[in-house]
Every structure is written in C-alpha cells, then in structure tokens.
Amino acid sequence: MEHVRGRVRASVDALEHLVGGLGTAVLALGALLGALVVAAACLGGVGLLLVPGLLQAVRTVADRERARLSHWGPPVPTPGPVPQGLRPALRDPVVRRELRWVVAHGLLGFATGLLALVLPLYAVQDTTFPLWYRLLPPGAGAPGIVWWRIDGLPDALAVGLLGVGWLALALTIGPRLARLQAWPGRRLLPLPPGVDLSLRVAELTATRAAALDAHAVELRRIERSLHDGTQNRLVAVNVLLGAARRALRRDPARADEILERAQSAAEQALGELRTVVRGILPPVLDDRGLAGALAGLAAECAVPCRLRVDVDVRCAAAVEATAYFVVAEALTNVVRHAGADAVDVAVRREADRLLVTVRDDGRGDADETRGSGLTGIRRRVEAYDGRMTVTSPPGGPTRMHVELPCGS
Known part of the structure; x- marks a missing residue:
C-alpha cells in the first residue's frame, strides 16, 4: 500500500x-x-x-x-x-x-x-x-x-x-x-562550465561571508545571554553565600533564609544555562531525532500546528539542527507577526535534499527587510548551501520553503 x-x-x-x-x-x-x-x-x-x-x-x-x-x-x-x-x-x-x-x-x-x-x-x-x-x-x-x-x-x-x-x-x-x-x-540552459564556475565561486564567497556574519551574531547572542543572565545569577549566588557565611555566627535563622535565596538563584542560573545550551544544539535532536524534536516544537506552539515528517533515515547533525532552528524561528514568527489561526509544517526527504515547508493562514505580507527573522533564517540556510523561498502576498497565506543538502 x-x-x-x-x-x-x-x-x-x-x-x-x-x-x-x-x-x-x-x-x-x-x-x-x-x-x-x-x-x-x-x-x-x-x-x-x-x-x-x-x-x-x-x-x-x-x-x-x-x-x-x-x-x-x-x-x-x-x-x-x-x-x-x-x-x-x-x-x-x-x-x-x-x-x-x-x-x-x-x-x-x-x-x-x-x-x-x-x-x-x-x-x-x-x-x-x-x-x-x-x-x-x-x-x-x-x-x-x-x-x-x-x-x-x-x-x-x-x-x-x-x-x-x-x-x-x-x-x-x-x-x-x-x-x-x-x-x-x-x-x-545551465551556463557553460567556465561561466558557471565563476558564478559558483561568487555565490560561495557570498554565502561564506553570510555564514561568518551569522556565526558572529550567534556568538554575540550567546555571550549576551551568558553575561546578562547566567553570570548575573552566579554573582548573586556568590554574594548571598558570602552574606550567609557572615550571618551564620550572629543569626543562624537569617543565614538559612539567605541560603534559600542563594539556592533559588542557582536554580535560575542553571535554567538559563540550559536555555543557552539548547540554543547552540538542542539535545532533543540526539535523544528523539528530528521528528521528535519538531513534535515538541509543534506541541509548544501557541498557534495550532499540524506537523508531517517523512524522513526515513537520519541526516547529518548540522542539517537536522538547521532544519530544527528553521522551524523554531518560523513558528516564532507566526506567533509574533502572522496573526494566524493555524500553521502547517511539512518535512520530507527527496533524494539528497531535505525539504522543509512552513505555511500559515495569517495576514501575509512578510518582508525580510522589516526585521521579521527571515534574514537570519536565510543566512543559516545559505551557510549550508541551501535555498529558501518565501511567498507572502498581502492577506496571506505565507509559505516558506527551504531545501537543505543532506547527502545521498
């Protein structure tokens, strides 16, 4: 059948x-x-x-x-x-x-x-x-x-x-x-070999520059998350532990209260650190595979999400991570900007390409130049020699299609 x-x-x-x-x-x-x-x-x-x-x-x-x-x-x-x-x-x-x-x-x-x-x-x-x-x-x-x-x-x-x-x-x-x-x-219709090679070199040069820019942006994001979140929590833990040590001799009840606050701050720091780690490479991809990881995203999406995954074998870890972040960012855009009632996510593999399609029934008119997150998705996709097309007429629907090379 x-x-x-x-x-x-x-x-x-x-x-x-x-x-x-x-x-x-x-x-x-x-x-x-x-x-x-x-x-x-x-x-x-x-x-x-x-x-x-x-x-x-x-x-x-x-x-x-x-x-x-x-x-x-x-x-x-x-x-x-x-x-x-x-x-x-x-x-x-x-x-x-x-x-x-x-x-x-x-x-x-x-x-x-x-x-x-x-x-x-x-x-x-x-x-x-x-x-x-x-x-x-x-x-x-x-x-x-x-x-x-x-x-x-x-x-x-x-x-x-x-x-x-x-x-x-x-x-x-x-x-x-x-x-x-x-x-x-x-x-x-393909260009003659010499012309095609020169255009390919120019394309790879551009995508390499975009990949380096995306890498620098990602490093700045991680550094900012660690500096503004986790580091401040750990500094607070250190300060509270010092205060608890000084209060231990004079007021043990006060020291117990301070230690409780320090424990709470440490737990918050661990939670923020886990969030940063997931942003680098989600552990759920190793544990549950691409289908399971995307199912988790679909279940947590504030807009009803229908997911179809037709991938028989595992792709390279970098390709799966890229597909995961593409879907995650696309769903975030749908929730924040689209005003949609439903979103469809379809992931399938055809020969040596992994195809990711995200379609919503929102207001449409998505524009990469207006800071909608599409530029970051495109840079991440092109860094892996992939392609992304977006169709979003005013009034919707919006359809984003991504192709990623994943080997034979």
Missing part, C-alpha cells in the same frame, strides 16, 4: 511538472514562430532590426524555464543580460544554447505536456463510461479513440477496462515524461 501511495504521489508531482513545462513550451513555440518570422524578414534586410528584441524574448522564456527547473530540482543559475549589439549577442554561447533550447523544448516539451494531459482525461472519461453510456444515441461509438460500436453494457465495460489501462499507463510513464520534458532545459 505504501508503494502504491508513493507511486501515485510521484505521478501527481510529475503531472504538475508536466503542466508547468507545457506552459513554458507554449511560450517557446511562440518564440520559435517569432524566430522564423524574423529569419524570413532578414531576407529583405528588415529583420535585422528585430533580432535584439527576439533574443530578449527568448531570454525571458528561458529564464521562466530556469525558474521552473530550479523549483523542482537542482538550481539552474540565471545568466546576465543579453549582450548589446547583434554580433556580440549571436557570438554569446548562452544565447546560442537558448536558441537551441527553444527548438527542442518547443517541440518536445509541448508533445510530452500534451500527452500528460490527455492520458488522465482519457482515463477518467473511459473509466466512468459505463455510468453514462446510455446518454449516447443508440449504436453510437464511445468518445475518444474507441473503435468499436457500443451496443450495451458489455461494450461499455470494455471501454471502462480501457480507461483502467490509460490510468495505469499515466501512473507508469508520468515521471519519465517529466524527466524527458526537463531534459533539454537541464542540458542546454
């Missing part, structure tokens, strides 16, 4: 990928048609003026496909602007690869996306045909590609069996069609 549910979920995801790819394929076909028109106009010399606009349109369509592929898998970096001038633009390897992609994706992506839509429609139509075949005129054939005449219930049931076959075919080839549709983009 679990295998069937996994296959159905993979097929639904594949259908969603294919429908998105069909949209970019339609745009690619439009760009391809425009390229043919411009090429024909170039024979008369007029089309040369239209080439820069055409290349910009191709770049726009290709960037949409890059964003789509990055959403469903490894990121595809976006190149810089199209070079100015006709000759530099046509000599640019990125532009030439995009022109080849327009042809490949416009044809292959449209065909696979259309097939992905037709199969489920045929499956629903033919599977339900025995329920409504009587609505057809007597002796008429079934809609679709059925070639036999429908004379009664046995013929209608045969069409229903054909619908089951369409459904099985859709579940079987859907993920393969999605990979086939994405293949031209995965092959042609």
Whole structure:
C-alpha cells in the first residue's frame, strides 16, 4: 500500500511538472514562430532590426524555464543580460544554447505536456463510461479513440477496462515524461562550465561571508545571554553565600533564609544555562531525532500546528539542527507577526535534499527587510548551501520553503 501511495504521489508531482513545462513550451513555440518570422524578414534586410528584441524574448522564456527547473530540482543559475549589439549577442554561447533550447523544448516539451494531459482525461472519461453510456444515441461509438460500436453494457465495460489501462499507463510513464520534458532545459540552459564556475565561486564567497556574519551574531547572542543572565545569577549566588557565611555566627535563622535565596538563584542560573545550551544544539535532536524534536516544537506552539515528517533515515547533525532552528524561528514568527489561526509544517526527504515547508493562514505580507527573522533564517540556510523561498502576498497565506543538502 505504501508503494502504491508513493507511486501515485510521484505521478501527481510529475503531472504538475508536466503542466508547468507545457506552459513554458507554449511560450517557446511562440518564440520559435517569432524566430522564423524574423529569419524570413532578414531576407529583405528588415529583420535585422528585430533580432535584439527576439533574443530578449527568448531570454525571458528561458529564464521562466530556469525558474521552473530550479523549483523542482537542482538550481539552474540565471545568466546576465543579453549582450548589446547583434554580433556580440549571436557570438554569446548562452544565447546560442537558448536558441537551441527553444527548438527542442518547443517541440518536445509541448508533445510530452500534451500527452500528460490527455492520458488522465482519457482515463477518467473511459473509466466512468459505463455510468453514462446510455446518454449516447443508440449504436453510437464511445468518445475518444474507441473503435468499436457500443451496443450495451458489455461494450461499455470494455471501454471502462480501457480507461483502467490509460490510468495505469499515466501512473507508469508520468515521471519519465517529466524527466524527458526537463531534459533539454537541464542540458542546454545551465551556463557553460567556465561561466558557471565563476558564478559558483561568487555565490560561495557570498554565502561564506553570510555564514561568518551569522556565526558572529550567534556568538554575540550567546555571550549576551551568558553575561546578562547566567553570570548575573552566579554573582548573586556568590554574594548571598558570602552574606550567609557572615550571618551564620550572629543569626543562624537569617543565614538559612539567605541560603534559600542563594539556592533559588542557582536554580535560575542553571535554567538559563540550559536555555543557552539548547540554543547552540538542542539535545532533543540526539535523544528523539528530528521528528521528535519538531513534535515538541509543534506541541509548544501557541498557534495550532499540524506537523508531517517523512524522513526515513537520519541526516547529518548540522542539517537536522538547521532544519530544527528553521522551524523554531518560523513558528516564532507566526506567533509574533502572522496573526494566524493555524500553521502547517511539512518535512520530507527527496533524494539528497531535505525539504522543509512552513505555511500559515495569517495576514501575509512578510518582508525580510522589516526585521521579521527571515534574514537570519536565510543566512543559516545559505551557510549550508541551501535555498529558501518565501511567498507572502498581502492577506496571506505565507509559505516558506527551504531545501537543505543532506547527502545521498
């Protein structure tokens, strides 16, 4: 049963990928048609003026496909602007690869996306045909590609069996069609190796600087917590013990009262010290694993929280700690700023990525520049070469999606 549910979920995801790819394929076909028109106009010399606009349109369509592929898998970096001038633009390897992609994706992506839509429609139509075949005129054939005449219930049931076959075919080839549709983009839209490496170096330099800043902020937070909280409590304990020692000879009853206050201060210091330690690396991750630790966060959240964790094996300790802090900070933001009635947290592992999604039904309009804690989450995620996307239109809902590499 679990295998069937996994296959159905993979097929639904594949259908969603294919429908998105069909949209970019339609745009690619439009760009391809425009390229043919411009090429024909170039024979008369007029089309040369239209080439820069055409290349910009191709770049726009290709960037949409890059964003789509990055959403469903490894990121595809976006190149810089199209070079100015006709000759530099046509000599640019990125532009030439995009022109080849327009042809490949416009044809292959449209065909696979259309097939992905037709199969489920045929499956629903033919599977339900025995329920409504009587609505057809007597002796008429079934809609679709059925070639036999429908004379009664046995013929209608045969069409229903054909619908089951369409459904099985859709579940079987859907993920393969999605990979086939994405293949031209995965092959042609990434930057050439040299350019990709330089951008990767710049990205790693930026994330390293962000990681160092986040580390410095974390150290300052720990130092402030120890200085303002635990250290002051321990100083109070020391003062009280000194006062109790002096009062012991003169007024033992007074000394007992002072020792009680010292014990209370020591207990508060231990509690604050435990809080600081949990902020560094929660011990609950070692004791109960990521699922148990997140269950504790969900149970303590002031807003009703629905939690789904689908992680079969343990990830690296640093990755689990990052996921834990992401969820903890996100729930804190929901309680403080969102005004939400409910929040959903979903954590699952796909191949070598740990995916964390937090969605609330609050007021939305979350902005990283307004000190909502999102900047700290982003820095922590990017320090581990992860990605974070936030969608929060005014009026809600707010959805935060984080991807963390966790090995194979």
